[in-house]
Amino acid sequence: MNGHMNGHTSGTKLANGALSPYDDQHAVNEIRKFVIDICRQNGGGHGGSAIGMAPLAVALWRHTMRYNPSNPNWFDRDRFVLSNGHAAMLLYAMLHITGYKDMTVDEIKMYADAKAVDKTTGKWKSTICHGHPEREVPGVEVTTGPLGQGIANAVGLAIASKHYAATFNKEDHQLVASRIYCTTGDGCIQEGVALEAMAIAGRLGLSNLTLCYDNNDVTCDGPLNWIVTEDTNAKVRAMGWHVIDVFDGDTSVENIIAALEAAKLEKDRPTFINIRTTIGYGTTTAGTFKSHHGTYSDDDAAKHLAPGVTSTHQLSQNALEYFRSTVEEGKKWEDNWNLKLEIYSIAYPKEAKLFKERMEGKKDFERTLTSLSIPSELQPTRQFNGTVFNELISMVPNIIAGGADLWNSNQMGDQSTRILDSLHPEGRVIRYGIREHAMASISNGLAAYSPGGILPITATFFMFYLYAAPGVRMGALSNLQVIHVATHDSIGEGQNGQTHQPVELDSLYRAMPNLLYIRPADAEEVLGAWLTALGAKETPSIISLARDPAVTAIPKTSRLQVQRGGYVILEKENATVTLISCGSELQFAYPAAQRLDSEGIPTRVVSMPCMKLFERQPQEYQAGSAKIPEASIPVSIVLDSVLSNSPHIISVEAYVASMWARFCTASIAMDSFGYSGLGRENFARFGIDDDGIVSKVKRHIGETNGKKRRHWTLLK
């Protein structure tokens, strides 16, 4: 066994030394009954798979996993991921029954928040028992729900654990030994993101990962064979996994435990345990899709009642005693581990210092970024970004980066950092393969392992962050710091053509809560983008970069000002026009402004690399009435109006303009997909180079002369 104090057969030694007749099957029954209670709170709620997985839950929480309910964040705990997140109530039940103090019966009664207004105060209550588990809740490792994400997260957690172990463990000091347990239903393993992640897990030989498949042959709509007839075991085996069958998963906790133990013995491959279960086992709708999101009858509840358990949400004292030995066990585990760390610290003081810094999430990047100098020749932002990235990865041990087979095109690689693979889990560059979605979702797992300990960085073309979008979103929603390096943005992407030119993808990411989409215009702003992204400790960022060289040097850009989202780079008294731009287009807007000015149209220029940061600035800074001083003044001092009172405020960007309207009176933008031409020529083709800007602005001013337009306009 694995250090749990009690065996897994009938008869249990209680804390007081007496033998209890209470055993695993009693525990399974009570958990099932408890789940039915939760379902009956408000007429439904995904109880079927929770009931079916109860034996697995007992096997995991009572007999297999190492964790400390008193400190859900104990560093070396085993991690549990409920990829089939709709079975959340099972996780809540197990956290409660094993003694996580925040998970009270009162909270569980709020599951999915049926009665959200407090009757006495009239105020909105919030529960930690969300419809799907969220990682802010103690004991929940990652936020799951959208199917497939959890499996990819678990792969990330497993990579993280292997990486820590390979980096810090010594022959005689096994400091990091955490294993990752993940459950999946029939849903997750149909999803592309999970299939991508499982392929990666197989290739990396993640032997510390056990994926438990709740194989109940039923999905939301009906029997599984309506949609899946393939040989799942063979498919998973072909991906390099160790596959174990459990045929009596409804009743045999023992066989599940045996499989979990066998998984621990496997040294080269991740393990997939195919557990045959019955959805809603023992209820009137058992084995049917009606059990997936159904209600349960009094009879259903009664069938699973443990002796002495009668009322709703009641667990027997036996049950609590049976599981809450884990509270003491968990404390001992952590105490022992702390002792291990002390001994390690004496033997390896240097490594121990680094390890503790990682545990605390410390990282020092400011020095690198504030000291880096700008190249003298013009470079594409993706190229200088590569320089910055390579400096950072050499200075910041927390970084684990990786790309989706465009590492060379992304210009990320200087080849000096070791690749992370099955032989070298201490490596820090992951070759994700052509699996963008899994790359993003695995990165969430890396970031979630121990906050700040690992800073995941991903890279691919910006267009392919549409493939990755559900993963990026889950990172934003889960407050995970991941930095996504997106090269080849806008129509400057060039010859690959419209299929590769993300003219509207910025709209998704600029609208997404808790995500920073940062689009620097030049090398100086690339440094600002990294300063910003690295400083955002609970927020993912996308740094959006251009394929092609800048053709103009842009004066007055500032790495410090980037952190304010938008700032003036060319000021002008009594300006008629303010041009706002970012990315490659700023190199066109700047000379366009100078030309307009020379033709008698006073024009100022704002660089706005990040709308979301700009909107966080004080109103006076955004659009006050005061004049704005030169841009080079430190961030802490300047507090004036970026969006001046010029009659025309016009955005310039080779994307669909939707996101700009709130700042502008008009926009120069795309309103179609792009074109397969050279990058530089594409800007000219669509009238978004300096010639195009000058002529569109002049025409617009002519047309609106005297008339004040009320509504925003797209300039053609």
Add this chain to the structure above:
Amino acid sequence: MNGHMNGHTSGTKLANGALSPYDDQHAVNEIRKFVIDICRQNGGGHGGSAIGMAPLAVALWRHTMRYNPSNPNWFDRDRFVLSNGHAAMLLYAMLHITGYKDMTVDEIKMYADAKAVDKTTGKWKSTICHGHPEREVPGVEVTTGPLGQGIANAVGLAIASKHYAATFNKEDHQLVASRIYCTTGDGCIQEGVALEAMAIAGRLGLSNLTLCYDNNDVTCDGPLNWIVTEDTNAKVRAMGWHVIDVFDGDTSVENIIAALEAAKLEKDRPTFINIRTTIGYGTTTAGTFKSHHGTYSDDDAAKHLAPGVTSTHQLSQNALEYFRSTVEEGKKWEDNWNLKLEIYSIAYPKEAKLFKERMEGKKDFERTLTSLSIPSELQPTRQFNGTVFNELISMVPNIIAGGADLWNSNQMGDQSTRILDSLHPEGRVIRYGIREHAMASISNGLAAYSPGGILPITATFFMFYLYAAPGVRMGALSNLQVIHVATHDSIGEGQNGQTHQPVELDSLYRAMPNLLYIRPADAEEVLGAWLTALGAKETPSIISLARDPAVTAIPKTSRLQVQRGGYVILEKENATVTLISCGSELQFAYPAAQRLDSEGIPTRVVSMPCMKLFERQPQEYQAGSAKIPEASIPVSIVLDSVLSNSPHIISVEAYVASMWARFCTASIAMDSFGYSGLGRENFARFGIDDDGIVSKVKRHIGETNGKKRRHWTLLK
């Protein structure tokens, strides 16, 4: 063999009856040389896999596929899909060499458009030889490029062909017999979307689909074993495919032909031909990643020169004769088929009439939609949508619909339509399984088979259209009519919580060119949404629906007005406030307006179910100065201002507000992810119900009293 007039061995009978010494290997050499010529035009361009696949190309175009270069749209042609779309030059080379008249050498010289400005006119030229193939080009079936999409498209095409055959073929009249050929590199089959689609192909037993794997062991970044070590054949076999190996794909056209022929004999499964090739075969960078997007030397070109071929872009007369027999062959195939259709029309006049209508893309939906009556009780829009959908699918034979295992929750199923599966390809409801991305991309293939012949409809929760987004985007970019039914939109989704509440996803779809995101408020507007979506013959639509019942009956909504995007439903003289809203939130905005009015703040209400359609209206209609009459007047007559001159124009929607700013002075909106509560309560929790609207509007008017705000504001 398969009806091609010439065998595939050395020595070829020319049109004049003479034997030519020119054979397959000559052809392979010339194609390779031609590809190198194209690469050398502007220093690169994905020639490596095109060179490696040349023998496969000869096997397909010269010996296997049935097509008519003179009529690229001949109905019963075999379809070819280049899923590894970056090898576009191979497709262009083959279309040229087989005699597609648009594909001239001059066009090919414009590949990726190196010199896009016409020197004499100074105007922008456009080429049909895009960096990745686009379906507007004769001979290109679907637009590919983002990896994995093409495989899913091919699955859609194969379903379409099977469906037509099962629907119209008779024992003695095999009217539809087209097969689908798809090529993939190492990239596509790593992508989740392809793995999902291949699982579906296996389950549906698509024996008319042959997927040819250009297995060259190299990807963009380096050797394949950096990222893939799994047993691909075993994995594909586990998914229900027939797997054939070709070990000498660089040199043996004959063995490839044999495999393609074997695939035709397989009656129950799709076939995967694993062809070992060398990227950039015969060049100095052969077998390395440098060949993936490399340039080639004079030596490289010389090696592949066919006898008598010397100059750039020159093909020998032998080559043209060798391939252009297909022009005559193709005509004969089509002529024979037309004859078949004539005979069929005599034998089965009724079926023939239906078949011809499908060929022409005819469908009659207007009668159904204009005559459908509105239910007397309040229903969630998803529920009434189900009624409409079931009427439509029973009336319009073109519809093939399907869901991603939420068919019941989507309320789409009335169980009366036959399921499309391997035994019943004539069915019209596809169970896609939990594979949203493949669902969207397969639907593009269904729509592309024969324009208008099949109208694909998909369904899942709106949130999961983020998984499907790359597929939806490709449909928009390819001008394919697909209707996506997205239920459970906004925070009204309810108890599943923030992981399932798409607060920002509308921004992506509202910004996406050539896509209509339509968010009806009630049953009347649901009919309008369908009228609009069904009428948009080259544009995909998303119909966005609410989970929960409306609580208010909304007067003056109009199915006809929906097609204008936005219209007034409550008019008011000298209004202080215009509220613009859509979806579930209109039911709150309407009574809020009445309450504001009764408290002395004259308020009008605009329903705006589709921003993109609204922006297509004449400027006078959008924001002119004239007053607007009652909303119930027919679309063709009303031409007045929706966005009046009321001092405050305020949008109300439970999404992030970014998309509204261009129409508004302020917005009531979300600026965070949602919450796991009851749907109705969520609107109250976030202040977007009638109480919230009234109080936010009053506070805003108080704050701005006298001051005119210049910039858009988010009301808190």
